[in-house]
Amino acid sequence: MILYIRFKEFIVKKILLFLGTTATIAFASNGAVLLEKKCASCHMLEAPEFHQIPTLKAPPMDSIVFHINLAMQDEKKKKVFIADYVLNPDVSKTVCESNKVAKYGVMPSQKGQVTKEELALIAIEMLAKYPHPKFVVMIKEMLSNDKMKALQTSPFLVNSEGLPHMTKLLVQNWDKSALGLAKEQKEKLLVVRKETISGVQAIKKQLQLLEGEVAEAMIDREDPKSVEENLYKIAKLKVEATKIHLKCIAETTAILSEEQVAFLLPFWE
Template identity: 60%
Template sequence: MKRTLLFLGAATAVAFAGNGEALVKKHCASCHMLKKPEPLEMEAVKAPPFDAVVFHVKDAISDAGEQKMFMIDYIQDPDASKSVCESNKVTKFGVMPSMKGQVTEAELNEIMDYLLETYPHPEFVSMLNEILKNDALAALKSSPFLINNSNLPHMTKLLIQNWDKAKLGLTAEQKEKLLIVRKETMNGVAEIRKKLKVLEFDVADAMMDREDPKSVEKLLEEIAKLKLEATKIHIKCISETTSILSEEQVAVLLPFWN
């Protein structure tokens, strides 16, 4: 009898999972990629792959029950301010259409259970970590700053990623001020980058020609001065940005700080 009950329970679970998968294919697959996306495919998708969607949900919300509640609410009443993805990604893909009235409550529960149980695939997480690692290395390689430490974040980038999040709650007045800081910072650093690129190339060229190291000392001093100037701009950006934000808003950003 026990074996029969166990078999029936297992069979029910398989059927339940199969129904969830079928519902996802029916209602979601026209926009969301169901398999692990390859890096080159990420640029062509018209909506975030489910690997990415569920990754961000689980990254932002630790409790499984709350994850499910959030996803059910978002699917029925989508809004950019609710999104757990970066605001710039929401801008890229737009806000999904509401599924309210298109699926029953029971179907929603089956869809969410399947998504949360299936995604993200370990291979996707590994790929994403590798992409982030490569991005960090690329940023470090081209950095114009003297200090490259995660405890000194790029505030303009961090804010753009969370720009429309309801949890951050930026006011129109704050956004206006922050955009001014962003523009001044990016313009200042961009000019320095141009100068650094030329100087660093000249140093590398001299070394390839096996010139005396003393011949590039003035170039190195100029590079150091420019990097000092860029670092001052970076520090000023952090200071001005955090002065515009409230303590509560800074606290919201702290998990993304490093």
């Protein structure tokens, strides 16, 4: 009798284990199927190649989850965000840069197209599968290349992460509710942006001519002393550009609140 009871308990445990495993597989499978069915018509589900990104009509799934992971750490919050954004999308909620939102637009609400239960499964699948390691490597390479290019063409005398480009940061976060720019702030910031960009661009044009002349002289194997005058002119222009840069930082941070500065420049804390 005792052996029979133990055998019965053993069989029950095996059945429960089998059912649990089957349910888990089905659960994951449903998430993958739903992701394909509900999302693939707009969002690329495979890891995109570099040359494909400019041609996409919506951010690839890799990019979406990459930015979600940057914006928040808590897994529960990520799932809540995904479900809420899909049903109630708004530019102020986005985790992507505002300039990217301007490019792709805000996705239409999927109310009536997908249920909350389906979104729960989709969110689990998204967070488990994305971003692909290949995509993360590509993004890091792109960012590194962008930094290198920026340094090569920089008109500034001082290039440091401690001296951020405020106009670029603001463009990336302009409409985010987390930054919370008021209308009056935006108006003032646009004035600063206009003055900064116009001043720097005028200097960059002069620098390009002077630097081109220096490079050409060296290619022609001229005496370095022949370009000394241009070098002094270049240095003076870079000082002026740097002054504009510092003025932009000062005026921008004066318009922003302490909380807004902390959001944009956490490394200043």
